[in-house]
Amino acid sequence: MDSRDHAPTLTEHELIVRCKRGDRAAQHALYERTSERVFRLLVRMTHSADTAEDLAQDTYLKAFSAIATFDERSAVNTWLYRIAVNEALQWLRRKTPVPLDPEVAAARADPRNNGHDPGAHLDIENALAALDPMDRAMLLLRYQEGLDYRAIAEVTEIAMGTVASRLNRARERLRELLRDFAPEREETQAEVRRISHGREGAARIAPPVEERAS
């Protein structure tokens, strides 16, 4: 019986059971369902499509070789994310730090900037790249992949109670990196100052920059 034709319609549990038997069609179906998420996460963790492809390959090979130990207490996506994040973190530990945008690196080295990122061209990717890898992973899992705190705790193996504080810290660090030049931050800060100084109605949230300019 060729299960390849039926694999795409199987439930997650049925797929897992078949994968545990070494069913290649089921493995392919599981890959089809999950690979975009895994690859997307790895691309933004490593900032390299080639590296992400290698790590995605390793992720699935490890997953399929260890799937007998997967007890389905978490979603298979969560389990795959955990393997992928571990692969990315190991790779990041082995490699030399990712070079930032040359202009940013130059500005950071400028003594007039007192060692801080002036951020003239520091976009969100560079800001993410400058974060601690685990903080980056947590932010990507939350905002890119939409995981809730419980799932993030499972992926990162960080205590559930610590996820919120780690995310707070990661967000603050990211905002520091973006501060004073990132439009959203500029906008927010400017608006906060304006409201604080009573120049606008207290109940009105700032409209977008373009709207204000018109």
Add this chain to the structure above:
Amino acid sequence: MKTCEKIREVLGHYVDGEGSDETRAAIEAHVCTCAECRCEVEGLRRLGDRIAIGAEVCVPPALWSRIETQLATAAPRHRFVRFLRVRSILAAAACLVLAVGGYFAVLQGLSTRAEAAPVDFSALLDGLSGDAENAFREFVERYRGRRVSSVAARQHASQLNFAVPEQLPGGFSLNEAFALQIGDTPAAAAIYRRNGEFVGTIFHRAIHPEDYGTYRDHPCVVGEHRGHRVQVGEWRLVHVTDATTCHCVLSRLDETKDLPAILQAVAPDFKPAADHSHP
């Protein structure tokens, strides 16, 4: 101000949709009346949106092919290496049995290629130094063996070429037959007895060398029966393969006297070769 400080500590929680209904209601009540915290909420939301932007990727089309290739070749090698670390002789023999079985199948001119799930004989071989029959039963159980009649076992694995006779040469009687499932492939097994002496047979789909790619790296053990074997103490797991089927016989029988007749009884197309050599 103090309220704002406390609220700010949990605004991320709130924006992320976490926290109890009670906490969320309290935060909402405050945010409705506090422009600064409301701006903070908007800032956090925009930050999340910015992180999400740029998430569109296209999975490389060749990625699955790479994975599939590795699954077919690298995974058994990993298993082999792991065996070597832990149980070198048994594992090497187990891989060898499987690999050479596939090699035989190719030698015999297979033109069609069937996909076979890996068969892990380590549990069986590891147990042979203790209770061999129990190890055999554990192997059967591992592959979801269920006790059936010999006819049902034959029907279950109807695409395989094997026999489960009621009697084997040498006075062995069929005691139990099993329907197995190895991956998606039906398989079968049987237990024979002669005055308390146990013989086990296993039949599964032929394994191809490309699926187990390590056989060329290791010496090939050719038994007297012109098949291949692994020996653990007094026990031998003898393995002969035809175009579709690997036939395994676990016994303590003499390779030259007793075993060839039994192999011929369970493997209808088995013909002892005059000699054997490897490329």
